[in-house]
Amino acid sequence: MAAFIAFTCIVISIISSRMQRSVINPLTIIFVFFSLMIGLASMGLYNLYDVRDDTYIVMIVGLLGFLIGYVVISVVFPKKRNAYLVTENRYEFKYDTLYFLYFVTIVYMLYRGFSVIILLTQGYTLGEVRGAFTSEVLGSSVWAVIYENYVNKAIIFMFIPIAAIDFFAGKKDKRLLILTFIVAVLSAIGDGGRVIFYYVFIHFLIAAIVYKKRLNISKKMKRIILVLLVLGVTAMYIITKMRGPSASIIQQLYLYLAGAIPHLDYRLYIIDSTNSHTNGWAFLSGYLKPFFHVISSIGIINYPQSFLNSLDLMNVDNFVNIGDRITFNAFVTPFFYYYLDGGIIGVFFYSAAYGVICSLSYNYVKYKPNIKNIAIYLLIMQGVLTSMVRWQFVISAYALSFLYLNFVIKKKKDNDNLDEI
Structure with missing residues (x-):
């Protein structure tokens, strides 16, 4: 069957x-x-x-x-x-609001990351921190949990498609690309998860296909993308090792699907x-x-x-x-x-x-x-x-x-x- x-x-x-x-x-x-x-x-x-x-x-x-x-x-x-064809231009990004949200998110996640680093210095693995994330990192505050689960994480989910669209059809400086990469790394360190890099890859790949007739990347931007890719792969490898002993990469990939x-x-x-x-x-x-x-x-x-x-x-x-x-x-x-x-x-x-x-x-x-x-x-x-x-x-x-x-x-x-x- x-x-x-x-x-x-x-x-x-x-x-x-x-x-x-x-x-x-x-x-x-x-x-x-x-x-x-x-x-x-x-x-x-x-x-x-x-x-x-x-x-x-x-x-x-x-x-x-x-x-x-x-x-x-x-x-x-x-x-x-x-x-x-992406021909309708009835909407636009509120960049001032976006930059403010990026600032708040990065500051919050730096603070959260500091709490994780303290736990790592005490002998925890990143996998153990991930398992005890709510109690050990967020503490006992109900409102801290509410902010993390229903505001911070949701905003991070929202950032990724916005950054992908902005990269192909938005401002020429591509600031959101850099800010989103920073958020992704801080998020991965903060909760020990690697899936956010997969999300970033998905959004940028599909956005590139949607905007296929508008793809025009400068040499400078190509170098930036290459550097970010290398850093992203390196971060995933380090985080995988920090989470403690696990199966081989091939076995993990097989089990993730099968x-x-x-x-x-x-x-x-x-x-x-x-x-x-x-x-x-x-x-x-x-x-x-x-x-x-x-x-x-x-x-x-x-x-x-x-x-x-x-x-x-x-x-x-x-x-x-x-x-x-x-x-x-x-x-x-x-x-x-x-x-x-x-x-x-x-x-x-x-x-x-x-x-x-x-x-x-x-x-x-x-x-x-x-x-x-x-x-x-x-x-x-x-x-x-x-x-x-x-x-x-x-x-x-x-x-x-x-x-x-x-x-x-x-x-x-x-x-x-x-x-x-």
Whole structure:
């Protein structure tokens, strides 16, 4: 069954890329990702456990739902010829606001980084600091946790697509590129994570493709980019070593893709055996968590018990065995959350809803392009290109970053809209 699903995903991705004349459409990428994940998992390298047919059925239903939702929007979305050009200039960045937010973020993260350095000098590894981040680095302050999770992290998510767009279509000095790299390094040091460098790569790569007819980089900027790439790779290597002993790079890369499938299998088995469901809380939890956290902290109401129960059910951070001497956590694909919310029916309808969201985002960039639509699309693609991990909207920082775009992007006055890029 695994080989059939992987082959079918490849065929659909090829047809999609041909029909939409683009390899960066979400439909193609989703199906390429799952063909890789399922194909690699079926190989059983590093003694990975076999996956039940029931889990493959869940994935088939989810992929079918995504395909239907995506195609429906692609068919009905109003189109015009030769529209894949960034020609609409109705929005602009609020650079003063952006520079202020960069300043506040960098100062805060330098302070946070200092706390991490103190822990490292006391003998902690960066992996241990990452595991005890909230208690050891942020302390016991509720408002410090709220600021970190719902403001600072969300702003960092927002910075990356803004910097990518600015690099290709914004000011000529490219300051946001340098500032974003600084933020990325400080973020990686502060919480021991490396994924932010992957996010930066995703956003700049896709933005380069979107702005393909506007790509004109000076020799000076090419040297700056090369230096930043070298520094970024070096930072990832150092952070990997500082996190303590781990598997080889090849094994890590394999497990990052393949491991999600047997891990999903394990988690679905637990859901079925305990008959546990979140009844709709999971799908919107990224927006609900900050809402309940804030109003409960100021004493208005307490968390609904059913929501607290759903958070426990959604927690997949504990390590479990997915193979002989192979433990794994976190990576469960979006289908875990859909299944947890509504069973196999939930998988189909939530996947279809995600397909609608992705298709709308892609078509707005293709047929009604402006910097706001492109920024939203880049964030959506960040979620698509991390499909092996989770339904990204359960992460409040990611969910809120879409809202924060409204604070740094403004609509131009009517008399300015006559000038196009």
